[in-house]
Each structure stands twice: as C-alpha cells, then as structure tokens.
Amino acid sequence: MALLSKKDAQLITDPLTDNNPITIQVLGICSALAITAELKASIVMAIAVLFVLGIGNVVISLMRNIIPSKIRIIVQLVVVAALVIIVDLVLKAFAYELSKTLSVFVGLIITNCIIMGRFEAFALANGPWKAFLDGIGNSLGYGVILIIVGFFRELLGSGTLLGYKVLGDPIAKTGVYAFGYENNGFMLLAPMALIVLGIIIWIQRSRNEALIEEH
Amino acid sequence: MEKRTDKNSYTILFAIGMVLVVGSLLAFAAASLKPNIEENKRIEKQQNILYAMGINNNDEGSVTFVGKDVVADEFSKYIKKQIVIQGDKVTEDVNAYLIDVKKEQTNAKAGKTRKLPLFIGEKEGKTFYVAPIRGKGLWDAIWAYVAMDNNMVVQGIYLDHKGETPGLGANIKQRFFMDDFTGEHLMNNGTFKGINVAKGNADPINKDKTDNEVDAIAGATITGDGVAAMLKSELKQYVPYFKTLKK
Numbered sequence A: 001m002a003l004l005s006k007k008d009a010q011l012i013t014d015p016l017t018d019n020n021p022i023t024i025q026v027l028g029i030c031s032a033l034a035i036t037a038e039l040k041a042s043i044v045m046a047i048a049v050l051f052v053l054g055i056g057n058v059v060i061s062l063m064r065n066i067i068p069s070k071i072r073i074i075v076q077l078v079v080v081a082a083l084v085i086i087v088d089l090v091l092k093a094f095a096y097e098l099s100k101t102l103s104v105f106v107g108l109i110i111t112n113c114i115i116m117g118r119f120e121a122f123a124l125a126n127g128p129w130k131a132f133l134d135g136i137g138n139s140l141g142y143g144v145i146l147i148i149v150g151f152f153r154e155l156l157g158s159g160t161l162l163g164y165k166v167l168g169d170p171i172a173k174t175g176v177y178a179f180g181y182e183n184n185g186f187m188l189l190a191p192m193a194l195i196v197l198g199i200i201i202w203i204q205r206s207r208n209e210a211l212i213e214e215h
Numbered sequence B: 001m002e003k004r005t006d007k008n009s010y011t012i013l014f015a016i017g018m019v020l021v022v023g024s025l026l027a028f029a030a031a032s033l034k035p036n037i038e039e040n041k042r043i044e045k046q047q048n049i050l051y052a053m054g055i056n057n058n059d060e061g062s063v064t065f066v067g068k069d070v071v072a073d074e075f076s077k078y079i080k081k082q083i084v085i086q087g088d089k090v091t092e093d094v095n096a097y098l099i100d101v102k103k104e105q106t107n108a109k110a111g112k113t114r115k116l117p118l119f120i121g122e123k124e125g126k127t128f129y130v131a132p133i134r135g136k137g138l139w140d141a142i143w144a145y146v147a148m149d150n151n152m153v154v155q156g157i158y159l160d161h162k163g164e165t166p167g168l169g170a171n172i173k174q175r176f177f178m179d180d181f182t183g184e185h186l187m188n189n190g191t192f193k194g195i196n197v198a199k200g201n202a203d204p205i206n207k208d209k210t211d212n213e214v215d216a217i218a219g220a221t222i223t224g225d226g227v228a229a230m231l232k233s234e235l236k237q238y239v240p241y242f243k244t245l246k247k
Helices: A006-016 A028-032 A039-062 A071-092 A097-109 A113-121 A128-158 A176-180 A190-207 B008-052 B070-079 B101-109 B169-173 B177-180 B221-246
Strands: B079-086 B089-092 B116-122 B127-135 B143-150 B154-161 B196-200 B211-214
Touching: A006 A128, A028 A128, A028 A190, A039 A071, A039 A097, A039 A113, A039 A128, A071 A097, A071 A113, A071 B008, A097 A176, A097 B008, A113 A128, A113 B008, A128 A190, B008 B070, B008 B127, B008 B143, B008 B154, B070 B079, B070 B116, B070 B211, B101 B116, B101 B127, B116 B221, B127 B177, B154 B169, B154 B177, B169 B177, B169 B221, B177 B211, B196 B221
Parallel strands: B196 B211
Antiparallel strands: B079 B089, B079 B116, B116 B127, B127 B143, B143 B154
C-alpha cells in the first residue's frame, strides 16, 4: 500500500503543477516579487511559509466547527499572527543568528495571501490530515516558483548563486566578465521579477493548454 | 434554522475568548523568553564592537563573529576603557556599551544633552575608538559600530539593519560593502565631512581613501543614503572629543 492514498497524494502534487498557487491562482505575488533578488532569501522564505502554512492549516482545520463565520477572517489572521510571533520569539531566544536572517520575513508571512487563501478555501472545509497535506503541497508549489525566480534573478543580476561568484569576479574581470559580459542590474529590481514570473506562466500554459483561461 | 455559531452572542463570546487566550499566550511567551533574548542582544553588541575593531573569525568573504563562549573574555581583553561623552564632560562607565542609542536620540530631541558612548580598544599596539550609531534605512532602523583611529580615519565598521530588502539594501551588512569603509577618512582638511555612499562609480575599486566616498549598492539607493546620513549626523557629534585628543 502506498504511503498516501491517491487523493491525498494529489493534494501535494497538484499545487506543484497544474494548480500552482502563484502561476495559476496568482496568490502570493507580493512576496514573490519582494524577496527573490537572491536565492538564499527565496529558500528561507519557502521554508518559513512551509512551516507556517502546514501548522496553520491544521489549527484552522481543528477549529473549523467552532469558528463563527462572521469573524472567520479575523480568526484566521489572529492564528497566523500568533504562530509567527511565537516562532519569532523562540528563535530570538534560542537561535539568535537564524532569527536575524528571518526578521524581515515575519511581516511578509503574515500578509501572504496564500496562507489566508488556503485557510479560507481548504482548511475550513476539511479535516486536519488533509489540511496538513494541502498546506505542505501549496507551500512547496509556492517555494518552487520562488526558487526558480530567485535563481535567475541572482544569477543574471549579481552573477552569484547563494553568494558564490559562479560567473567570475565583475571587478577583477575574471570568468565570463573577461569577455565583456556585464551583470544586468535591472534583474535586481521588482519589475524583472514580474517579467520572470510572466515567462514561467507563459511556458507553463503553452505546455498545457487546458490551463489557459477563457474570456 | 440558524446555526449555533452564527449567533451574535456566540460570535462575541468567541472573540473575547480568543483575544484572552492568544493574548495571554503571547504575553507568557514574551515574558518567559525575555531573559534569553536580552542576553543574546548583549552578546551581539559585544561581538559587533569587536568585529568593528577587526577581531572576528572571518574567512574570505564571510562575516563571522568571535564565538559566544569567548566573547566576554575577548571583550574585556581588548576594550580598555569605555567612556560616556555628555557635553564637555567625559566619564568612564564599564557598562557604556549597554547605553541605548535610540533612547539617547529621543532624549536629545527633547532638549537633553545626549550621552555619547565611545569604546576605546587596543589591538597590536594600535588604539581604536568605536562609536555606536543609529539611523534610518528604507524600511526601518539601521545601525553601525564604527572603529576609528584618533584622526577619525575608519579602521573597520559593522553595519546592520532591522528590515532592509533582502538582496538589495540588506547587503549593507555584506563584506564587500563594509570592507570598503576601512581606511576611509571622515575628515577633509580638518573639517568633518563624513563618508558619502556614492552612485556613479567614480572609484569602484575604492583606491582613493581620502575622497570621503564609497561605492553604493545598485538598487539600494535609499538604504545607502541612510548609511551616509547616519555616519554624517551621528559621528559629527564625536568631533569635539577627537579634537581634545590632539591637544
């Protein structure tokens, strides 16, 4: 017997491909633009969202029958905010270095619309195990796109990957810079993130025409 | 039939209960973790001051502080004297490094004379004067520890920020940016000029140490301007003290 039933496995694999939160549902764009100037930040953000969405989805799912529908959005916000703040405090006390790297992401996680979107669309209507898988799947789908965008922006914008100078030294003119190559500083600015994202969306839809929306 | 959870009374009770539970949970977490967090911050300050003096475990390209276990010993070994400058008065204070620069800035705005901490360190026969400073970046606070010699020539700097953009403004705490400051002059022909974070690439390899300029980071104009403004307005206040050293 497989570890996960077919339906459960789909909860994880769908958001990775044909139901990707960024490229298909167009959620979480703000953070995808803001922090993908370097690969490391993209990876850190992907892990942070994985953590928050996995746990948050379970918490909301457990509470789904007692949450008053009139204030459910507020309840969801409180759950995310409380989770993120507690994690931040614990990190500050026991893993100070890590918390300094993460500090800027804390605010971005709370406002990430993927989290609210999954709470609203999935966790409120499904059991905790399914909600957990859905959270993991969606944050992985989010993370994959973030890492692809971060990879190209850092490589073309700074000529580095994870801080390593993979294309040579731009000032000492070694590596590809010896042949007159220049870093494209525009890649570091948010508009280029949008364009890279657009290219990903284009490629994905041209490979699977069923994804093209009809108007 | 109306569901139980749709009733107004239930909604209000739920909201009150939620606020109480979450509020006390957060308050409990914050209070019980506070001593650890404060201790971490104190250690970080000592590490930052030592870093500016060039006492660190850097390898090529990395920023690595001295270990947490040895920082207290190293700090008392290298920092010979901690002083507080308040107007014309200079007093010694072994806990000057715990002075909250932010609070002093607010006090100064309210018309009080600001306490300016300065840490005097010695390494290999050379004397370093390390000043903690604070300013504004694009999104939030930025701060720095600047080690200078008695002519106000920068010997090392440690820059940090609360929430600058990763990959852009956040790079002020990378080696390539911080190392540029080493050797730069803050004075120009006897008057204080500060160090400008300049765009336009007049001197990208940073050979000219007396031009009062370092190369800016692309895409981080406002953070860079914040660094320049901070160096200028904050270190200016130390000028009278450095003048007395010459006499």
